[in-house]
Amino acid sequence: MDTVRRNNVTVTGNPQGRPVVLAHGFGCDQNMWRLTVPALAEDYRVVLFDYVGSGRSEPSAFQEDRYSSLDGYAGDVVEVCEALDLRDAVFVGHSVSAMTGVLAAGTAPERIGALVMVAPSPRYIDDDGYRGGFSADDIDELLASLEANYLGWSAAMAPLIMGNAERPELGEELKNSFCATDPEMARVFARTTFLSDSRDDLKQVAVPTLVLECSQDVIAPREVGAFVHxxxxxxxxxxxxxxxxxxxxxxxxxxxxxxxxxxAALR
Amino acid sequence: MCRTGRQPDPHEAGDEKAADAAFAALLEDSAEDLYESAPCGYLSTLMDGTIAKINTTLLNWLGLERQTVVGRMRFTDLLTVGGKLYHETHFAPLLRMQDEISGIALEIKQDGGGRIPVLVSSVIKYGSMGELLLIRTTIFDARDRRAYEEELLRGRKAAEEARKQAEADRARLQDALAVLQQSLLPDTLPQVPGVETSAYYHTASPDRLGGDFYDVFPVDGKRFAFFLGDVCGKGPEAAALTSLTRYTLRAAALHNPEPVSALTTLNKVLHERYSGSGDPRYCTAVFGTLEAGPATGQTTVRLASGGHPPALVLRADGTADYLPTPGGLLVGVLPEARFTTAATVLSPGDTLLLYTDGLTEARTGKDRTSLYGDDGLLAFATSHAGTPPHAVVQALTGLLDSFGDGLDDDTALLALGVPASHP
Incomplete structure (x- = not known):
């Protein structure tokens, strides 16, 4: 299938600029970057996409086994870069996407030349000598919360959400649709995200990297930011x-x- | 007629003042009291989540004192860890993108360790300059509602499990049926010297084991036997009958390949098996032998029929005729049965065609009320006379397909022919 359609790829900004790929994390979709895009648009070619299983990606492309590991999501990143033939792009990944970017940069070094990791965490669950902030039970609780909140999702709404970007009159009905995901797919993404352990992959990063952390972040506490750095x-x-x-x-x-x-410092 | 404005009823205007006074007396509680004792929790937080204001109802639910909460806790501190994760990944971003969010199911933690399922709605309040001021949040007790939803979810999960199980069972059953069905028919037909064979089986419904059968097999050094028939009914009982019939005929033919003898043995076996069972069952069948004739390229066919539609002979010269076997009895109904015999010689280019009545009883016509019938089949056979067995079967397969939903029974075809002598 056509990757651009599969991942609902949007390209905006300066066509002559260096490509900057903005990747959303678990939860919502590329709309998360709505306040970032205007700042980049003048000088950079901005590429947005939805991972398969999120936003308005093509639902039929979802395969549980592929998206049960971060490599599957990294595959989406590499394939989007290939589809647009991006070279030396800057990959900006939020949350779990920061780790997806690390994996993608490892597989396709010619495509990704720099990384911006926004609120990254290589492992969410506590481990010997490592504090990720969560226990396995906490993740089960999150899955229960997901189940209790099929945000904007219903069998009847699904086709509208997934395939009708060109029908703005549905805007009111589509409230919450930025975070509306097929519950089964959301569950897979949640498990993959919060049960992942990418600590060993961090050492392999060979491109200039910016780690952006928040002073108060429940999901990625400061000690995790320090660990990544x-x-x-x-x-x-x-x-x-x-x-x-x-x-x-x-x-x-x-x-x-x-x-x-x-x-600016990259060049 | 359209009413363009509200027109008060005549008596309403006069009563308005009295009503207002009565309501005012009832509504003596202040806005303050309305806020504090509302039947829902109220919460105002700064943009970073710090709690700036909270009402008494919510404090009571939480079991917390105002001074330990205001300015000291954030909204997410009230939530379970799973709820915090959900808040950060869904609630907060959606609230920022939409300025409001409503009806989100979360749980708040009580001081004593308990949890209360709640429904949370939030809206962002902007200042006069458009700056973000604070977040107003309303929290509803959703204990009963959540319990109900959990019941629904449980029911849904159970139904889903049952469905998956049923699908798995069905798949297993289909596999078993397919294996069983295959055991009722030969995988391939044997090479018969001087004779070309071709067969086809149309299954009307994959779920229901069919009751048609055929086979071709060697019986001694010079003869091959063949049979084709149709057992009454469908489903497992019919399959059992088919199996019994097929193996009885094969065994009987090895003992004595004379057609009448084989059918007589079958008749005895079926009658003995089913007559006392309260479920009388029978079949129709044609059983025959093929024997290379004295002249090269000729094969003698000798057959007997027990209540089965007559075989067709398609000649090399472009003619076709039924090989009549009238009066043969259904096999298995009576203790003693009479079967009708017939014989013919197949010369090069001739083909003997056996079929079951699925073919002749296919319903045709626009309203599917006419039957394809013996005459229709004879005309079709005539138009294909002179073509080799595989071509005849192929043409008939196409004919069966063309019947569409008019073909509602299983149909077996078996064609045996002597290849034409031309190069």
């Missing part, structure tokens, strides 16, 4: 004065400033 040789750590896990929404100016500064 320590593990990636030569990375830059910036702590944003922001609460929550989505600084690109809660503190967009500071987030954009940090990203732009990093991008």
């Amino acid at each position: 320590r593990a990636i040789p030569g990375s830059t750590l910036v702590t944003l004065d922001a609460t929550g896990h989505c600084p690109h929404l809660s503190a967009p100016e500071a987030t954009n400033e940090a990203i732009l500064k990093f991008l």
